[in-house]
Amino acid sequence: MKTVTIRLKDDIYDQLKEITELENLINRHRDKTRSDDYKMEEFVVGCIMEKIEQIKQFDRLNPFMENTQQPVIKNRFKEIAKNKNIYIKDIADQLNMKPPNISKIFNNLSQPRLELFIKIWLVLGCPPLHKCIYVDEDLL
Known part of the structure; x- marks a missing residue:
């Protein structure tokens, strides 16, 4: 394993520390039995890994790549709404x-047009877009 310093x-360090503490607080609130806390370094590595995943997703969707099949993009709205206890009727x-x-x-x-996608996204509380859509790997 390699090390990066x-x-x-x-002020950036203090903000990072505050965000890490907030993330730990949120995790303990979600799971009362949880006793572990992220260290600041683990939080930074997690953020970097998530960014790498976002970039990999873009590579699969990139229309300039040599890909004979058009990717099929689907949404995770149902899963997001369920996790937030939001019902289809309410939306x-x-x-x-x-x-x-x-x-x-x-x-x-069916997939919504952009305007409707944004409206649903807003009703769901603006979750990160990379968590709202995905490429259906089975169809590639």
Whole structure:
């Protein structure tokens, strides 16, 4: 394993420490039995690994790559809504739509146009976009 040393200005270090402490607090709130805490270094490595995953996702979607098949992009709205205890009916009501239409989107039977995607995304609390969509590997 290789080691990287980084130097941070004091204010950046303090912000990183605060974010790490907040993440630990959130984790303990979600799971009362949890006793482990992230160390700042682990948090930084996790952030870097997540960014690498985002870049890898882009590579699979990149239209300039030599790929004979068009990637099939699907959404994870159903999973996100379930984790947040938000019901399809509530989303449909907020968007002035019928629940079956939202259900089709949530079950990936159809994909929404960009405007509707953004509206659903907003209703779901603006989760990170890379957690909202994915490439269906089975169809590639």
